[in-house]
Amino acid sequence: MIFEKIHTVPTSEELINKAFKRSARAMSGKTIDSRESRLRANESMLLTAANILTDNLANIVRRFPSFEHLPRFYYELTDILVGVEKLKMSLASVDWASRKIHEISRNYVGKIRNSDLPEPVRKEAFGRLASIIKSINKDLLFLNEARNILRKLPDVQDEPTIVIAGYPNVGKSSFVSKITGASPEIAPYPFTTKGVTIGHFMRDGVRYQVMDTPGLLDRPMSERNDIERQAITAIHYLDAVVMFMIDPSESCGYEIGAQEHLLAEIRENFKLPLLVVANKSDRSEFKKLNDVDFNISTVTGEGIEDVMDRLIQMIKEKRLSSSSEETDIEPAI
Known part of the structure; x- marks a missing residue:
């Protein structure tokens, strides 16, 4: 670090x-x-x-x-x-x-x-x-x-990153554990009472980083102080895409309306590519929503591989877009 x-x-x-x-x-x-x-x-x-x-x-x-x-x-x-x-x-x-x-x-x-x-x-x-x-x-x-x-800052590597957002208990930590194949690192973080969850996985010779930031991206902006809001802004500088996880079964303890409101805030405040994933499709209370890209279950593994393929594609598309923008900039004379 x-x-x-x-x-x-x-x-x-x-x-x-x-x-x-x-x-x-x-x-x-x-x-x-x-x-x-x-x-x-x-x-x-x-x-x-x-x-x-x-x-x-x-x-x-x-x-x-x-x-x-x-x-x-x-x-x-x-x-x-x-x-x-x-x-x-x-x-x-x-x-x-x-x-x-x-x-x-x-x-x-x-x-x-x-x-x-x-x-x-x-x-x-x-x-x-x-x-x-x-x-x-x-x-x-x-x-x-x-x-x-x-020294309390998390060890965030300069590599392709998937930032996980969503209310507590929607299955974010289970998702990180599932795709990294191991217990992810829990690192201290000076803005939150909990540690940041950081995991890694390899795909086609490239190492990817998965980061869940409890206390930052799991509650409305109105509940955050100025320092936390600035910390969220810092995430923009990662080579990242955002995956927002929603729990349509509401077994997480938060109603759909509150979760959708947080999703709207994440869309508004993040200028990063965003993928919306509904978890807990294995539960009887699960209901399909319109504003969702994938339905998955971190318990059965259903849909996770498709989500991973799409997230990696989003990272590649973001990099191509960034390279194109840099090429389009006229050099100063």
Whole structure:
């Protein structure tokens, strides 16, 4: 996953303590019996502390992904959750601190070498280093908070995707399990109380991704907050088609009218190809509806293969349409 390699971001106090303790430990047990040895000892302590600080700060910046190369889906979710510009600014502050500490430590090494009393010079340098680290404490705290949020994002691959929508208990999870042939992954998601269900299957050498997002696409828009609505918008950036599952038997606990109203909202808010599938055709209460493309049963397997063929065809048609639109765009002169 894109954000998994981001380690816990330490506070300024933790960084300072780590650097200065390691600096003191580096000199323990060494004999200091001349001016030359005192100069070398203080220089070594300063460089040890500075290197630990610069390395730790540089690693913080390096472990965050490049936002210019982030898939648009993750870019949008990152912007919604923590703010991309705010992240960039905090990372720039940390990068500045790393370079500034390197610069100051080199300057003070020269001062130590030219000093008769190196200890006060080294202590002054330590004060400057600590001051720089403390000045970015807010950035460090924010980056750690962002890291904790972003690590909860689901592992959505950049591959052909089928997004499942529909009210709870209509059979979406059963459908995902049926077509993937295994228990799908349940991933945490920062917008919902439940985990996103993600499964995969292969067809003609191509891997497809199936994603059900409980808490996002299973209730009316009026019940969603602004962040959830923006998260739904982010799904537009997946290479995806949408399958809306409806339960005509109403055994899911939701009346047909409510399910059709949600379908209308999905049509209105999603500019992605959409397929309507009625599940539970094996039940005696099942009734055929007009605005349905396929009738299936996740219990008996009836109709599932036909649905899969159509969904894959829709993905291919969407890709051809996208390629055609890109070709039709006149190049800028």
